[in-house]
Amino acid sequence: TGVIRLRAMAKAGALAYPIIAINEADTKHFFDNRYGTGQSTIDGITRATNILWAGKNVVIAGYGWCGKGVAMRARGLGAKTIVTEVQPVRALEAAMDGHQVMHMDEASRIGDIFITLTGDVNVLDRRHFDVMKDGAIIANSGHFNVEINLKALETMSESKRNVRRNVDEHRLMDGRKLFLLGEGRLINLAAAEGHPASVMDMSFANQALAVHYIATRDERLPVDVYDVPREIDSEVARLKLASMGITIDELTEEQEKYLTSWEEGT
Numbered sequence: 343t344g345v346i347r348l349r350a351m352a353k354a355g356a357l358a359y360p361i362i363a364i365n366e367a368d369t370k371h372f373f374d375n376r377y378g379t380g381q382s383t384i385d386g387i388t389r390a391t392n393i394l395w396a397g398k399n400v401v402i403a404g405y406g407w408c409g410k411g412v413a414m415r416a417r418g419l420g421a422k423t424i425v426t427e428v429q430p431v432r433a434l435e436a437a438m439d440g441h442q443v444m445h446m447d448e449a450s451r452i453g454d455i456f457i458t459l460t461g462d463v464n465v466l467d468r469r470h471f472d473v474m475k476d477g478a479i480i481a482n483s484g485h486f487n488v489e490i491n492l493k494a495l496e497t498m499s500e501s502k503r504n505v506r507r508n509v510d511e512h513r514l515m516d517g518r519k520l521f522l523l524g525e526g527r528l529i530n531l532a533a534a535e536g537h538p539a540s541v542m543d544m545s546f547a548n549q550a551l552a553v554h555y556i557a558t559r560d561e562r563l564p565v566d567v568y569d570v571p572r573e574i575d576s577e578v579a580r581l582k583l584a585s586m587g588i589t590i591d592e593l594t595e596e597q598e599k600y601l602t603s604w605e606e607g608t
Contacts, residue, residue, distance in 0.1 A: 346461070348567045360563035362552040367570035369544045369578040371407040378537030380411025382530035383457060383483040384419070390508040390523050390533040391479060393455070396420030401453035403446065404460035405432040408484055412457055413441055424449045450474055457529075459484030468494040476518040480526075487526035495522065508533040543585075547578045 345365050351357040364370050387393070400421040402413045409425065413436070417423045426446040427433035437443045450456075450470035454477075458465045461484055468491060482489045496502070499512040508529075510522045524532030536542075551574045556563060583590065593601070600606060 345567065352565070352567050357565050357567070360556065360565055361567045362556065362570055363567050364545060364548045364552060364570060367548045367575045367578070369575050369582070370548055370570075373541050374537060374545045375407035376411035376414075378411070378541040379408040379459070379483060379530065380413075380415040382534055382537050383408075383412045383459075383481075384415045386483070386529040386532065386534035387455065387457070387479070387481055387523060390481075390506070390529065391521070393479070398422065398454040399424060399452050401426065401446075401449045401456045402441075403456070403458040403465045403489075404484055405429075405436045405441075406459065406461075409459040410439075412459060412483065413439070417441070421455075424453065446470060447473075453478060455479045456481065458482045458489035460489060461485045463488045464491040464494075465489045467491045468498065471495055471498055471514070471520060474518070474520055477521070479521045479523065481523040481529040482526050483529050485528075490522070490526045492522075492526050495520070544578050544582055547581065548574065551578065 345363040348357065348361050348363065352361075365375075384395070388395075395416060396419060398421045400413075400416045401424045402409050402416070403426045405413070405425050405427050413423045413425060417440070423441045425433070425436035425441045425443050426449055427436060427443065433443050446465070447469065450466075451473045452475075454475065456466060456474075456478065458481075466480060466489070471491075471494065480490060495512055498514050500515050501513045503511050503513075505511045505521070508524045510525070512520045512522060514520065523529050530536055548570055552570055555571060555574060
């Protein structure tokens with residue numbers, strides 16, 4: 343969402359200096375977003391509630407890299423994963439990854455745990471709260487607390503009480519109880535410790551090398567939003583592999599020539 347805002351600022355002429363969008367790097371979103379958010383979100387919800395994931399209907403709103411990570415980890419713990427999406431390609435990917443895909447209006451009736459990871463507002467709204475199971479758990483791990491319509495939840499609640507750290511019980515007018523985690527804020531930070539350092543290191547390396555790239559250029563970059571240069575992305579991956587004691591093959595001259603030629607192959 344930060345990159346979306348920055349691109350909008352650039353388009354409107356409101357950007358004051360060039361920006362390199364770290365989130366666009368493969369060594370950022372493939373790992374930080376997917377494995378970092380996937381693990382730390384599950385960690386935060388587990389610490390807050392001590393739930394058993396196995397057998398639960400877990401509804402993941404949004405199947406970007408963060409949603410992919412959470413869905414993968416939840417299913418690995420034995421949960422029955424349901425994905426809601428607005429983008430057809432991501433919805434298709436979720437379906438072929440083995441998750442159920444449906445409208446949130448349908449998912450809200452059967453979910454035990456709801457996790458929003460969309461970057462948008464009111465993904466969980468009044469009409470969804472109206473039909474949720476008694477005891478449903480609601481958490482956000484994608485953006486600010488705007489992903490859950492907290493004002494609607496408050497107005498629907500007869501009472502609200504804190505039942506344990508980072509868990510607020512909302513008793514609705516019909517007697518059902520919905521449990522909101524971390525006040526709707528990022529649950530992996532509110533109830534846990536965020537991502538492990540061993541995945542954040544790649545994001546920070548991208549940041550440091552991107553700053554160095556901007557500072558050492560002969561010519562100043564025009565004011566705009568840029569992707570991380572491919573050579574930086576590859577170097578971060580190489581360094582990470584080296585830190586893990588992993589070596590990989592290299593192309594031979596013959597293989598490089600074949601991949602870049604048109605005389606052979608199809």
